[in-house]
Amino acid sequence: MNLTLKIWRQPDASSAGAMHTYQLADVSPDMSFLEMLDVLNEQLNEQGEEPIAFDSDCREGICGMCGLMINGDAHGPEVTTTCQLHMRSFKDGETITVEPWRSDAFPVIKDLVVDRSAFDRIIQQGGYISVNTGSAPEAHSVPVPRDDALRAFNVATCIGCGACVAACPNGSASLFMGAKITHLGELPQGQPERDSRVVNMVAQHDHEGFGGCTNIGACTAACPKEIPLDVISQLNKDLRTAIKHGH
Amino acid sequence: MDMPDTVSAAEASASGSLDGDYDDAAGYYTPGSPLVDTKAPDAPIAERWQTRKFEARLVNPANRRKLSIIIVGTGLAGASAAATLGEAGYRVKSFCYQDSPRRAHSIAAQGGINAAKNYKEDGDSVHRLFYDTVKGGDYRSRESNVYRLAEVSTNIIDQCVAQGVPFAREYGGLLDNRSFGGVQVSRTFYARGQTGQQLLIGAYQALERQVAAGTVETFTRHEMLELITVDDGSGQKRARGIVARDMVTGEIQTHVADVVVLASGGYGNVFYLSTNAMGCNVTAAWRAHRKGAYMANPCYTQIHPTCIPVSGSHQSKLTLMSESLRNDGRIWVPKNQADCDKDPREIPEEDRDYYLERIYPSFGNLVPRDIASRAAKNVCDEGRGVGPEVDGVRRGVYLDFSAAIERLGEKGITEKYDNLFDMYERITGENPFEVPMRIYPAVHYVMGGLWVDYDLQSTIPGLFVTGEANFSDHGANRLGASALMQGLADGYFVLPHTIRDYLADGPFEEITEDHPAVVEARESVKGRIDHFLSVNGTRSVDSYHRELGNIMWEYCGMERTETGLKKAIDLIRSLKDDFYRNVKVLGSAETLNQSLEKAGRVADFFELGELMCIDALNRRESCGGHFRGESQTEDGEALRHDDEFAYVAAWEWAGEDSIPVLHKEDLVYSAIEMKQRSYK
Numbered sequence: 058m059n060l061t062l063k064i065w066r067q068p069d070a071s072s073a074g075a076m077h078t079y080q081l082a083d084v085s086p087d088m089s090f091l092e093m094l095d096v097l098n099e100q101l102n103e104q105g106e107e108p109i110a111f112d113s114d115c116r117e118g119i120c121g122m123c124g125l126m127i128n129g130d131a132h133g134p135e136v137t138t139t140c141q142l143h144m145r146s147f148k149d150g151e152t153i154t155v156e157p158w159r160s161d162a163f164p165v166i167k168d169l170v171v172d173r174s175a176f177d178r179i180i181q182q183g184g185y186i187s188v189n190t191g192s193a194p195e196a197h198s199v200p201v202p203r204d205d206a207l208r209a210f211n212v213a214t215c216i217g218c219g220a221c222v223a224a225c226p227n228g229s230a231s232l233f234m235g236a237k238i239t240h241l242g243e244l245p246q247g248q249p250e251r252d253s254r255v256v257n258m259v260a261q262h263d264h265e266g267f268g269g270c271t272n273i274g275a276c277t278a279a280c281p282k283e284i285p286l287d288v289i290s291q292l293n294k295d296l297r298t299a300i301k302h303g304h
Numbered sequence: 305m306d307m308p309d310t311v312s313a314a315e316a317s318a319s320g321s322l323d324g325d326y327d328d329a330a331g332y333y334t335p336g337s338p339l340v341d342t343k344a345p346d347a348p349i350a351e352r353w354q355t356r357k358f359e360a361r362l363v364n365p366a367n368r369r370k371l372s373i374i375i376v377g378t379g380l381a382g383a384s385a386a387a388t389l390g391e392a393g394y395r396v397k398s399f400c401y402q403d404s405p406r407r408a409h410s411i412a413a414q415g416g417i418n419a420a421k422n423y424k425e426d427g428d429s430v431h432r433l434f435y436d437t438v439k440g441g442d443y444r445s446r447e448s449n450v451y452r453l454a455e456v457s458t459n460i461i462d463q464c465v466a467q468g469v470p471f472a473r474e475y476g477g478l479l480d481n482r483s484f485g486g487v488q489v490s491r492t493f494y495a496r497g498q499t500g501q502q503l504l505i506g507a508y509q510a511l512e513r514q515v516a517a518g519t520v521e522t523f524t525r526h527e528m529l530e531l532i533t534v535d536d537g538s539g540q541k542r543a544r545g546i547v548a549r550d551m552v553t554g555e556i557q558t559h560v561a562d563v564v565v566l567a568s569g570g571y572g573n574v575f576y577l578s579t580n581a582m583g584c585n586v587t588a589a590w591r592a593h594r595k596g597a598y599m600a601n602p603c604y605t606q607i608h609p610t611c612i613p614v615s616g617s618h619q620s621k622l623t624l625m626s627e628s629l630r631n632d633g634r635i636w637v638p639k640n641q642a643d644c645d646k647d648p649r650e651i652p653e654e655d656r657d658y659y660l661e662r663i664y665p666s667f668g669n670l671v672p673r674d675i676a677s678r679a680a681k682n683v684c685d686e687g688r689g690v691g692p693e694v695d696g697v698r699r700g701v702y703l704d705f706s707a708a709i710e711r712l713g714e715k716g717i718t719e720k721y722d723n724l725f726d727m728y729e730r731i732t733g734e735n736p737f738e739v740p741m742r743i744y745p746a747v748h749y750v751m752g753g754l755w756v757d758y759d760l761q762s763t764i765p766g767l768f769v770t771g772e773a774n775f776s777d778h779g780a781n782r783l784g785a786s787a788l789m790q791g792l793a794d795g796y797f798v799l800p801h802t803i804r805d806y807l808a809d810g811p812f813e814e815i816t817e818d819h820p821a822v823v824e825a826r827e828s829v830k831g832r833i834d835h836f837l838s839v840n841g842t843r844s845v846d847s848y849h850r851e852l853g854n855i856m857w858e859y860c861g862m863e864r865t866e867t868g869l870k871k872a873i874d875l876i877r878s879l880k881d882d883f884y885r886n887v888k889v890l891g892s893a894e895t896l897n898q899s900l901e902k903a904g905r906v907a908d909f910f911e912l913g914e915l916m917c918i919d920a921l922n923r924r925e926s927c928g929g930h931f932r933g934e935s936q937t938e939d940g941e942a943l944r945h946d947d948e949f950a951y952v953a954a955w956e957w958a959g960e961d962s963i964p965v966l967h968k969e970d971l972v973y974s975a976i977e978m979k980q981r982s983y984k
Contacts, residue, residue, distance in 0.1 A: 069895050087615040087692070087733065095846070096618050102844045102899070107891040110898055112403065114581040116621045119501055120407040137730065145733050166552055167896040174524065177404050181516040185509035186468045190388040190796045191459070193466035197423070200477030210470035210495055213502060217406055244468050 058084050058149035062097065064109055065156045067165050070172075074165065076154070086145035090133065091116065091123060093144055094155075111169040116140040118281065121216030124223065125169055126156040131220035131279040138218065138281045158223035162230070162266045173219050175265040176233065182261040183254035184237045186246050199245050209243035212236040214282045221276035221284075227268030232276035234258055235288030238295055252299035259296060328866045329922035332873070336965040339598070339954050343758035343802075344448035349975040350430075353452040356758065357801050361808035368393035370811050372561040373803070374546055376528045376588050378405030380500075380788060381771025382567030383507035384795030390514030392800060394807075397559055398511065398520055399548060401527045401583050401901075406508040409569060409581040410791060413500025414626060416484055416492035417788040419457040424481055428489040430454045435976060436487050437786060441751070441779020442928035442944065443978045444601070446952070446971065448758055449776040456797040457789050461493055463796055467506040471495050484785045492785045497626065497723055503788055507795070523559075525551040528588045529832075529904060530825040531564065531595045533764060534815055541596065543767035544815050546588075547825045549833075551901060554894040556829055558822050562810040563766050563803060566592060567795065570750040570772035572605070574909045574916065575861070576853020579611065579624045579748035585905035586912050589754050589773050597754050597762040598954040598967060600775035602912065603920035604751035606782055606929045607862055609676035611746035612731050613691050613700035622746040623731060625724050627784070630669050630676070632708035632720070633741065635660050637688045637701050644690050648702055648740050659683055663940075674781070674929060674942065677745035678862045684744075691742045695854075700742035709737065745862065749787060751778040751929065752919075755954040755969075759802035760794060763954075768803055770794035775952070780928025833893050836903040841886030845902045848883045852876065852906070852913055860917050865933040869921040873914055880910040915955055915964060922966065925949045946978055 059082045067074025081097050088096070091113050098108035114122040118141040127133035133142045147153060155169065163171040201209075213236070221232035238255050241247035247254075270289055277286045345355040363371065371394050375386045378400040386398040400408060420433040433454035438445055461479070465471065471493050472480040484492040495502040514520040530547035545560035571586035572578035593599045610629055611622045636658045638644055643651050660679055661668040671679075680701045683689065691700030709717055714737055718725070725736050732742070753775040760768050760776075771791040778786065815822060859865075859872035883906070891897040926935045926942035927949070935943045952969040 085616050085618060088618050089620070089731075092618045092620050095620055099844055099846065102888060102890060105890065108899055110896050114402055114407055114583050115409060115412045116582060117412055117579075117623050119412050119498070120402070120409070120581065121404075122402060122407045141730055143731070143733065170896060173403055177406075177512060177515075177522070177524075180509060180512045185513045186466065187513060188463070188466040188510075189391045190384075190463060190510075190800070193459075193462040196421070196462045196465040197478055199465075201473055202477050203473045203475050206470050206473040206477075209468070210472075210502070213470050213495075213505065214498060216501075217404065240470070241468050244470070246466055246468050 058086065058144070058147070060084055060147070061152040063152065063154040064169070066109065066168050069167055070164055084144050086143065088144045089116070089140055090125075090127070090142040090144065091140050109169065110167045113140055119216060121218040124158055124218045124220055126159060126223060128154055131158070131223040132281055136281060136283065138216070158219050160219070160222045160228045162228060163219060163222065171219075173217070175267070176217050176219065176230070178265065179230065179234060179258050179261045180237065182257040183250060184241070184258060186241060187250060188246075201244060205243045209240050212284055212288055213240040215284055216282055218281065220279045220281060222267065224275040224279035225268070226273060226275065227271060229270045229276070230262055230267040231270035231289045231292060232280065232284055232286070234262055235292035236284045239288040239291045242291065242295055251295060252302050252304050255292065255295040256299050256304045326924065327922070328924050329918055332918045332921060333955075333963050334958065334965045336956060336967040339755070339952070339967040339969040341446065341448070341757045341969065343761070349447065349451045352448050353455055360801055360805035363804045363807050365393055369395065371395065371807050372397070373563050373565060374559055374561040375399070375565045375567060376546065377408065377567035377569055377771070377773070378508070378511065379408035379410035379567060379569055379771060380504055380507055380791030381773070381795045382565070383408070383504065383511045384792050385565060385567060385770060385799050386520050387507060387510035387514050388796055388800045389803070390511075390517065390519035393519065396514070396520040397523060397561065399523045399526045399528055399546070401525065401551065403524055405511055405522060405524065406505060408504060409584055410788065411501045411504045412579070412581070413788055414497045414624070416482065416494035416499045416785040417460065417503065417792070418484070418491050418785045419461045419493060419789065420454055420491060421458050421461060422491075423479065424490045426489045428491050432489065433457060433491065437777070437783055438779065438973075438976050439979070440781055440783035442781050443779065443946070443950070443973065444604070444927050444971065445779030446776055447973050447975060451975070452798065453777050453790060453793050456793045459797055460789065460792045464503060464506050464792075467510060469495065469502045469506045471502075487783070500788055503792065507792070523548065526557075527551055527901065528568070529591065529829045531592045531767065532558070532560065532822055532825045533595050534819065534821045536812065540765060542765045542812070544812065545822070547829045549829070552896055554892070554897070556826055558817055558826055560815045560822070562812050563768065563806060565768045565770060565799065565803070566754065566773050567770045568773045570753070571909070571912055572747045572750055574852070574913050575747045575856045576850050577614065577619060577622050577746065577857070579608065579622050579746055582621060585908070587905050587908045589769070590908040590912055592754060592762065592764065592767055594957045596764045596957070597767055597769070598956050599752070599915060600755035600952050600954045601752040601780070601919065602916045602955065603860065603864075603923065603930055604780050604928065605747055606749040606751060607674070607677045607745045608748045609673050609680060609745045610703070610743050611748075612728060613742050613744035614694050615692055615732070616694055619694070623727070624746065624748055625728065625743070627673070629703060629721065629724060629741075632712075632717070633669065633703040633705050634658055634707060635669050635676075635701055635703055637683045637690060641687045644688060644698055648690070648704075657683070657688070674862070674931060678931060680743075680745055681862050700744050702740040703743045704740035705736060706740070747861075749782055751775065751780060751782055755952065759805065760799055761802070761806065766806065768799060770799055780930055832904060832907070833900065835884070836887065836889045836900060837893060839885065839887050839889070841888045843886055844888060845899055845906050848879065848887060849902070849906045849909070851879060852909060855879070856913050856916070860913070860920055863931050863933050864920045866921065869917045872917045876910060876914045876917070883907070883910065918964065919953055919955065922953060923949055944980060950978070
């Protein structure tokens with residue numbers, strides 16, 4: 058199929074960007090979206106134009122490195138990562154717009170590449186259980202009810218791609234944060250630091266410039282791992298409890 | 305290190321100093337002095353690790369703050385080491401090329417992690433895990449290291465559970481286990497099909513906790529491009545730092561430390577197409593190799609039989625599907641070439657060739673990975689492959705579930721394989737309930753890597769290597785659910801003990817930016833970058849990488865022969881020459897430039913690829929993932945030659961215009977008897 062691509066180009070963080078239009082012919086429906094961009098880049102290289110920078114690594118939907126706004130949707134029209142989106146989801150002759158993640162807290166580095174280091178800094182503020190190597194008790198010493206383990210697992214599948222932020226009109230990272238709060242809060246090992254975790258992570262979240270949650274739900278709709286919205290309720294509940302406890 | 309002998313291969317052959325009657329690789333290398341691991345204590349195997357931990361010198365907590373450690377890579381082996389050494393109080397710098405440490409490719413491991421917990425009381429033990437791993441590696445791994453791996457495996461599970469890794473549990477709240485990779489006990493811990501992800505997130509969180517504590521500094525979007533080695537005054541060169549490029553600003557930075565750890569993963573991407581992530585590369589390891597670290601058994605590659613086939617020349621990577629699919633699927637291709645482009649449902653039973661069932665009647669579709677992979681390649685080479693034609697060949701075979709669907713119903717199949725059927729449909733657009741799946745083998749792990757001793761130290765003092773980047777634990781073939789185990793064993797429980805013995809002699813002499821060794825390393829990096837940007841040729845980096853990958857896959861893939869390997873070496877050499885003269889890299893060195901990043905990686909893949917072929921040429925036996933056409937039984941099974949090849953081939957870089965030097969480390973088994981693998 059033949060496509061018209063409108064793609065955001067921006068030389069670096071400090072320069073202004075603009076949409077550029079490219080024509081691409083003979084696109085196979087079996088290509089992934091990123092392979093389609095690879096082919097475009099080969100074509101640009103051939104023509105002497107610098108290839109378009111975009112992030113990707115595992116290309117099997119698990120590392121969270123890729124992420125593009127495609128026709129205004131985070132990761133495009135399917136519930137999956139950009140790397141697992143295939144061109145059969147598009148039509149011959151279609152015009153596709155491609156932009157980087159939309160969020161002030163994720164500044165553009167170049168073209169479609171953004172800086173998501175704010176996520177790492179949120180995790181640094183409590184997204185862990187403090188246990189030094191070697192000090193762990195025998196694994197079976199603390200049984201975990203199966204349902205709790207299951208819920209913890211389901212939300213721990215978050216890949217930290219940032220689609221929730223990009224999709225949210227408020228630019229909130231509450232889904233990302235709620236997933237971690239819920240994952241660790243469901244487990245007995247996560248209890249000792251439960252209060253401080255939520256308080257410190259929320260403070261960092263706000264400090265990074267992410268917006269507040271107003272329960273729109275665009276985040277969970279865009280989430281390639283289908284993290285449910287109720288992790289944000291859990292986040293709010295944990296925050297209330299922590300405040301009650303005097304944090 | 306002993307200096308190599310300088311006799312040529314031909315002279316050595318003539319004087320009879322080489323093993324055996326023939327040497328396929330004669331002329332391609334120089335024989336060197338034998339190599340010995342001097343760090344494993346001379347104690348019964350079960351006591352070696354305890355003994356070493358006791359003998360390894362301690363570093364006073366107050367002194368640890370004065371000692372600095374560089375760790376390259378943030379996968380399981382790197383992140384776990386950075387976290388643990390940070391907790392111990394050392395000053396750690398952690399580097400990764402991704403935008404966050406959490407993205408390293410350990411995250412993609414699906415199946416699980418082995419540990420000798422014996423929770424099922426089914427006869428498992430440290431010794432049995434050790435035995436299975438050595439046997440699975442086809443008796444080409446180092447006994448001491450593997451025993452230790454099995455020994456610390458149980459600690460890993462304790463540590464991960466305490467970190468909040470949500471392993472699968474039974475109704476009583478205790479951990480669930482499954483059996484994996486054809487072993488007879490259930491010792492694999494798992495988190496659905498995302499075990500690697502959950503373990504890596506655990507290690508990543510421990511790492512970020514140390515960042516907050518101020519013991520670890522992370523450098524994301526940074527790529528190590530050179531190792532800095534410095535003469536310590538006694539003529540001994542030690543690893544003292546790295547040159548890294550800030551991939552966002554292009555700045556070439558020098559980072560100096562008392563010790564350097566490479567946890568930089570495997571080099572499967574030398575084949576261009578593999579199940580590795582796009583960015584996986586050999587550069588960190590290869591730069592260290594060029595500075596004196598020996599590369600061991602580089603030809604040992606694992607090829608997985610059940611991957612989703614290539615759909616066109618645009619293909620950028622391959623995706624693995626769990627091997628469990630072979631339990632219910634039947635593998636076939638059409639008997640007649642003319643049927644290859646037909647709808648498979650219209651090909652009658654009598655025109656189908658269930659080739660595994662035909663050739664291996666007793667094991668059928670469940671033959672080991674290497675046999676299944678090689679057989680698929682053979683039928684496709686005969687022109688009976690199915691699926692789209694890519695570069696004139698159809699590379700795919702059917703994995704047909706229609707009989708199983710009839711037997712178990714769609715519901716039964718969904719319960720067993722749900723996410724795999726979905727994943728297949730998402731990638732191919734075909735519903736495997738209606739049309740047979742198509743599969744093809746793909747490279748997904750390398751057992752070879754930098755040579756290390758029992759302490760995980762390379763042949764360069766002060767350079768340690770962990771995880772897939774080293775060679776030590778899997779021999780010629782890795783068992784399922786063992787890669788995660790090794791990465792975390794190295795990082796959490798082995799390296800932190802062995803590295804302190806080295807650091808006990810530190811802090812070492814301060815190295816400044818204007819030290820000649822630092823200047824030399826930085827200038828060589830700048831020189832390479834300038835070269836790539838100034839060639840201004842006609843071909844893209846990717847096109848060279850793809851061509852190199854084809855050569856490797858064709859001649860150094862599932863089946864290797866003397867003629868093929870020699871041809872590959874010639875092809876690689878001329879392709880490499882062309883690359884340096886004709887590559888086209890646009891853009892500048894001062895911004896994010898992904899073509900430039902790839903150019904450096906591909907340049908190193910050329911040299912690695914050549915060494916892999918030489919290693920494969922030297923090893924005229926079949927073992928594990930390495931199959932030499934010249935060394936097989938009448939039935940086409942791999943044939944080992946323990947009398948000649950029970951050694952680790954450790955290769956020394958001898959310079960740009962010289963052939964490599966081969967050092968052999970003899971493999972001695974005291975706790976296990978070597979046996980020929982059999983599955984008939």
